[in-house]
Amino acid sequence: IPTHKFIEGSFRNWRGMQNSGGRRIKRAIFIDLNSVKFLTDKEIGHLSKYEFLQGYMAEKNEELSSQNAQKSDETSVIPDLRRLTNIGTFRAYILHYLRENARIHQDMTLLVRQLAPGSQGLPLEIYCFASDTQWAVYEDIQSDIFDHLIAILPEFELRVFQEPSGSDVHDLLKA
Template identity: 30%
Template sequence: MLTGLTFPVIPALGKPLAILAACYMVYTMVRAALALRDSIDERYSHFPSASERPIKSFLQIATIVVYLVALIAVVSLLLERSPVYLLTGLSAITALLIIIFRDSLLGFVASIQLAAYDMLRVGDWIEVPGYVADGIVIDIALNTIKVRNFDNTVVMLPSQLLLTNSVKNWRGMVASGARRLRHAIHFDVDTIRYPDDALLAQLHAAIEQPLVTVEGERRTNLGLYRHYLSGYLRAHPAVRRDMPLVIRHVQSTTAVVALEICVFIDEIRWERYEALLSDMLDHAYGVVPFFGLRCWQRERSVSAPSGR
């Protein structure tokens, strides 16, 4: 292999120096390959699709391949054997290598699947129950996914975990531009009744929105409240009218009646969303006493402050 490399000045050192020179050539080629990798990474980071389809895991795979080829080349030079001879020996201990590098191989396969099926992107908001991960993906590597939680803590998750466990990705919510408000209000069943003339007069005097019956249907005070709340939400400027708005009865395990509000708000920013949610629920609870209703609490049913 090195017969063409001679050092006539120092014949005794000719062969070792030739091997050393060949190893240095391998080292130089590795440095060149890594420089090319860094250049590709830098150029790709400026493309708009870089955040949607990161190539960091693929570059790490390429790095491993470069180091593996360099290692085989150096060992074959030192042993003065053909690389084919070394590869034949490695095939005999393949099972042992698979056991040793099991996690790395599984992470490698998982990262390929995540990238190929566009299951995860940098910037996605994900939740992984049981692993204290609820935040934004900031890095996707070969074996790990780095998530910054909303309390600014950073969680490192194995890539394989996202394929074997249930993961909630909020990307669809962000793309739609709307976030769901879902909340249940529980009422004391003893306060649900048909309204009398005095209650109807009070409602018409206290609430600007007209309360009418549909085709002469007689409503309870809870039905009037549900009808009013539906109109209030449909008229709210932050509510998406192209998405479902549902106020429904839900089954409760206790002796109460529960109404669940399901509506989509035209806001995905956390701070603004929470402010809108609080304002809507404050209003929903605030008008309860006007309908002669009481909200239920676990220990005892407590009358809401009178609206009269």
């Protein structure tokens, strides 16, 4: 590459990505904060049947039971007790889903985290690496993951945050 090309414009060096064998996926789903809640016993029973959640639910229930048992029955009230939430359980589901996905590079960083909530809801960020670096394949992997996660949100009684659109305003005016 001629030296003057470095000054004339920008360029991106893709060699590191190609050599590593993984292409980064870093995207968030914005969750409607009004849908975040504690799980009921019925919901815990339902979600415990999911293979991806069985280990998490058993471990978390044991942890919470142990910590809550340390509180005095006379002084503790429901808000003082730790409980499972739909957002935390969904986060655990995503992590297990990605760990079981053969198209995700398992030897590279893989995490699911909450970012600071804002006017567009609670960002739940997925950070992992696709095992194929070809652009079209990478986009397919990323799309498949988010198709699944958005479609399964109602199982956790969560909603994606969405700005009101023209049809929302129209429906509101008709009511």
